[in-house]
Amino acid sequence: MSTAATLTSRRFRPGFWTIVAALLFLAFCTVTVIRFTKGLGAVTNLSDQFPWGLWIGFDLLCGVGLAAGAFTLTAVVHLFNLKKFEPIVRPTILTGFLGYAFVIVALLLDLGQPWRIWHAIVYWNPHSVMFEVAWCVMLYTTVLAVEFSPVVLEYFGFHAPARLIHRLITPLVILGVILSTLHQSSLGSLYLIVPSKLHPLWYSPMLPLHFYISAIGAGIGMVILESYLSGRAFHRHLEMDLLEPLARGMVVALGIYGLMRLQAIRRNHAFGSILEFGYEGKMFLLEFTLGVILPVALMSIRKLRSNPDWLVGGAFMAVLGFVMNRLNISITGMEAASGTRYLPSGMEIIVSVGLVATGMAVFAFAVRTFPIFPEGQGAPSKESELGA
Amino acid sequence: MGMGLLFDATRCIGCGACSSACKEQNKLPGKVEEVLTAYTWTTVKEKEGTNIRRLCMHCEVPTCASVCPVAALVKTAEGPVVYDAKRCMGCRYCMMACPFEIPKYQWDSAVPIVGKCILCAGRLKEGLATACATACPVEATTFGKKEDLIWEARTRLRSKPGAYVNQIYGLTEAGGTSVMMISNVPFEKLGLKSNLPAEPPAMRTWQVLSNIPDFVGVWGVFLYGIHWITARRERVADTANHDNGREDRS
Numbered sequence: 001m002s003t004a005a006t007l008t009s010r011r012f013r014p015g016f017w018t019i020v021a022a023l024l025f026l027a028f029c030t031v032t033v034i035r036f037t038k039g040l041g042a043v044t045n046l047s048d049q050f051p052w053g054l055w056i057g058f059d060l061l062c063g064v065g066l067a068a069g070a071f072t073l074t075a076v077v078h079l080f081n082l083k084k085f086e087p088i089v090r091p092t093i094l095t096g097f098l099g100y101a102f103v104i105v106a107l108l109l110d111l112g113q114p115w116r117i118w119h120a121i122v123y124w125n126p127h128s129v130m131f132e133v134a135w136c137v138m139l140y141t142t143v144l145a146v147e148f149s150p151v152v153l154e155y156f157g158f159h160a161p162a163r164l165i166h167r168l169i170t171p172l173v174i175l176g177v178i179l180s181t182l183h184q185s186s187l188g189s190l191y192l193i194v195p196s197k198l199h200p201l202w203y204s205p206m207l208p209l210h211f212y213i214s215a216i217g218a219g220i221g222m223v224i225l226e227s228y229l230s231g232r233a234f235h236r237h238l239e240m241d242l243l244e245p246l247a248r249g250m251v252v253a254l255g256i257y258g259l260m261r262l263q264a265i266r267r268n269h270a271f272g273s274i275l276e277f278g279y280e281g282k283m284f285l286l287e288f289t290l291g292v293i294l295p296v297a298l299m300s301i302r303k304l305r306s307n308p309d310w311l312v313g314g315a316f317m318a319v320l321g322f323v324m325n326r327l328n329i330s331i332t333g334m335e336a337a338s339g340t341r342y343l344p345s346g347m348e349i350i351v352s353v354g355l356v357a358t359g360m361a362v363f364a365f366a367v368r369t370f371p372i373f374p375e376g377q378g379a380p381s382k383e384s385e386l387g388a
Numbered sequence: 389m390g391m392g393l394l395f396d397a398t399r400c401i402g403c404g405a406c407s408s409a410c411k412e413q414n415k416l417p418g419k420v421e422e423v424l425t426a427y428t429w430t431t432v433k434e435k436e437g438t439n440i441r442r443l444c445m446h447c448e449v450p451t452c453a454s455v456c457p458v459a460a461l462v463k464t465a466e467g468p469v470v471y472d473a474k475r476c477m478g479c480r481y482c483m484m485a486c487p488f489e490i491p492k493y494q495w496d497s498a499v500p501i502v503g504k505c506i507l508c509a510g511r512l513k514e515g516l517a518t519a520c521a522t523a524c525p526v527e528a529t530t531f532g533k534k535e536d537l538i539w540e541a542r543t544r545l546r547s548k549p550g551a552y553v554n555q556i557y558g559l560t561e562a563g564g565t566s567v568m569m570i571s572n573v574p575f576e577k578l579g580l581k582s583n584l585p586a587e588p589p590a591m592r593t594w595q596v597l598s599n600i601p602d603f604v605g606v607w608g609v610f611l612y613g614i615h616w617i618t619a620r621r622e623r624v625a626d627t628a629n630h631d632n633g634r635e636d637r638s
Contacts, residue, residue: 041495048425048492051483079611081618112478112493112500116458119477123458129593130457130481132600174611178604185596192592193455193485196583208596 021357028354031347035109043347047340054344057330058352059106061187062323063099064137065211068219069226070096070144071180072249078173085242090151090372091230092223097144098359103137105355129189136183143176151370185212191329199333201273201284204264210257214291217253218322220246221295224315228308230367238308247311250318251299258292283324283332291321390467390566391512392534393521394541395441397571397578398551400528402432402439409523413508426492426503430520433579438571440578441529443520444469444490444505445558446566447588452482452491454590460502467534467566468507476501487562487584507566534566541570563588 035043046053073092077085108114120134147169150162165172188211191198204210224243231238265271274281295318304310331342344352367373407420410430421428423442430443450469453461460475461482478500482491494500508518516522521531530537541556557575558568561584569575576582 037498039495039497039500040493046495048423048483048495049489051480051493075611079615079618081615081622110479112480113476114478116475116477119458119475123460123475125454125456125459127454127590127594127597128457128459128481129597130455130479132597134457170612170615174608174615177611178607181607182600182604189593189596190481192596193451193589195585195589195592196487196581205592 018361021361024350024354024357025361027350028358031350031354032109034347040110040112043345043351045342045345045348047342049338049340050334050342052330052334053342054331054348054352055106055110057327058323059110059355060103061326061330063103063106064183064187065215065218065322065326066222066319067096067099067103068180068184068215069223070099070147070219071177072216072219073223074147074173075177076249078169079177085246087373088223088227088239088242090148091226091367093144093148094363094366094372095222095226097141097148098363100137100141100144102355102359104141106351107137109351129186129192132182132186133190136179136186140176140179140183143172143179147172147176151372155370181212184215185209187211194334194337197334197337198329199273199280199336200268200270201265201280202329202333203268206260206264210260210264213253213257213260214322214325217250217257218291218319220250220253221315221318221322224250224311225319226363228312228315230363230373233364234367234373236373238311240306240308240311243311244305247299247305247314250315251296254292254296254318258288258296261288261292280328280332280336283328287321287324287328289321290317291325295321389534390465391507391532392446392467392537392566392568393443393507393518394530394532394537395567395569396528396530396544397438397440397569397573399526400432400439400441401526402434403525404432405523405525406430406441406520406529407432409519410505413511413519414506416503424490424492424504426494426501429503429505435578436573438573438578439528440571440580441569442579443567444507445488445561446505446507447562448564448566449562449588449590451485451487451562451589454588454593455481455485457481464509466509466512468509468512470506470509471502471504473501478502485589487581487589534568537568541568544570560586562586563590 031043040046044053044055069092073085073089076082077089108117111117117134120131121138125131146165150165153159153162153165185208188207188209191203191207192205195203224246227238227243230236265274274284295314298310298317299305299314304314335341404420407428407430410416411420411428414429416427416429418427420431422431422433424431430441432439432441434440446463446467446469448463450461450463453459453463453469456476457479458475458477460472461469462472463469478493480491480493480502482502483489483493491502491504493502508516508520511518517531518529521529530540532540538556538559545552545554545556552570552572553574555575556568556570557580558565561581563586569580571578574582
């Protein structure tokens with residue numbers, strides 16, 4: 001790993017965002033207590049007709065998907081040997097790890113009896129996609145933790161184990177890429193089994209591939225976005241020489257993905273349901289315009305890509321469109337067949353938002369404590385806005 | 389092929405004896421509800437002037453059993469798809485995946501489990517018929533060997549062609565089921581799904597999952613190959629830079 005610096009603000013001052021994050025965390029804890037004493041029905045709008053809601057659609061599908069920047073960038077740096085991207089590998093791995101931690105916490109709330117989560121290790125059913133998902137979450141979270149551990153180990157002065165991990169980095173990265181490939185695609189495979197339930201605008205036998213490639217695109221978008229956010233919070237400059245080529249990678253991934261989606265819709269003879277402009281059609285148009293057409297069109301133009309504001313805007317659209325896609329597949333596209341409408345309850349939203357806020361707070365703490373961001377660019381010019 | 393049930397909607401009088409017997413047999417709390425819940429495993433409802441039962445169809449290749457990550461749901465040789473509540477961790481994928489929308493959840497419980505008809509698996513082991521079939525006063529629900537039931541259903545459709553829709557629901561739906569139904573009203577009008585393919589949904593995921601071991605090998609070698617090429621390219625470039633090539637970094 002290259003030399004990296006911690007981002008320090010001069011003194012701790014609980015700012016506006018710290019207080020917001022703390023309040024959200026408290027609200028999250030309250031909902032957790034109600035959920036575990038009164039059951040899922042007391043806090044969620046889930047029902048027998050609609051058993052999977054926001055916690056699967058957003059927390060699981062988006063949490064894993066947006067962590068895809070980690071395997072993409074480790075592959076780019078350690079396998080494709082494009083060493084110039086090395087400075088942003090650490091923050092990306094950290095985001096990946098926090099994303100997976102976020103997913104695990106959400107799963108612990110969503111599972112009916114989470115204290116039995118270890119059953120997936122003992123009782124096997126290789127015919128189940130959920131079984132594959134469970135194993136990928138476990139193994140890849142471990143890989144991410146090991147990939148990130150040298151930062152922490154070196155901080156505490158354990159140089160020997162850090163060196164060992166550094167020497168094993170190639171097999172570790174290959175393992176991470178294999179697990180990510182399986183995991184990202186398996187989330188799409190989850191929906192292969194509901195051909196009679198998922199709307200033809202989203203159902204396809206190619207769902208695993210759709211999920212994999214869109215995660216690469218949106219994962220890169222997330223890397224750009226998080227460079228921008230931490231830049232804003234710690235008054236660093238954007239690494240434009242690194243982010244501009246990443247945006248090109250995003251265009252390619254989203255372009256391939258967009259084409260595949262259109263082909264799938266053609267195969268399902270579902271273009272008609274876009275033209276009907278009904279509920280599903282409108283949601284699809286919003287998702288596809290925001291997540292594919294606009295980012296691909298705008299980021300194809302060098303002038304826009306090289307402008308920090310447009311670059312961040314393009315990445316933001318890609319991430320937003322990605323989130324919409326996962327929510328459309330897990331909620332919008334499943335509603336008609338279920339014969340009911342699902343809107344998440346306030347408490348479901350509190351859990352999701354509270355977890356995102358907690359994740360951001362931990363990220364902010366980590367980049368302050370450990371050398372994560374590249375040196376030289378890390379020096380903050382004035383006191384941080386993101387208090388904690 | 390195992391055992392199964394044949395439900396004849398033209399015979400059913402809608403008395404609800406099957407639902408009550410089911411509650412009693414399986415010790416389910418509360419009254420019989422309007423729709424299937426974790427505590428009501430079978431219902432009888434009047435639709436289009438005909439009484440239709442809802443209960444687990446006990447698929448030959450059950451989607452629920454295929455998606456369950458901990459194999460809590462299993463198809464037994466005798467016919468029933470049974471549920472081991474002690475294994476279930478509550479991911480609810482079975483509810484998502486079931487083409488007949490049968491498994492239901494205890495949303496009101498802090499230690500929730502799934503509830504669905506288990507075709508009185510315990511009674512079957514003792515050589516008894518299901519509680520619902522035993523309770524039925526008019527033989528609208530018949531218990532027996534699946535092959536005998538198919539033969540019986542075909543006989544009824546043939547002997548009274550005008551009285552029935554010419555279809556045995558469950559013969560091919562989602563790959564075939566142990567519970568079958570015949571009726572005088574088209575099944576989609578009775579609230580049953582008519583768009584179910586004859587190929588079991590489980591096959592769609594197995595086509596992907598069965599390829600994972602092969603994929604892991606190929607993908608791993610491919611990725612290592614990329615690393616090998618790019619690392620060697622760098623080494624060659626370094627060697628060229630260092631004239632004599634003693635500085636051999638990798």
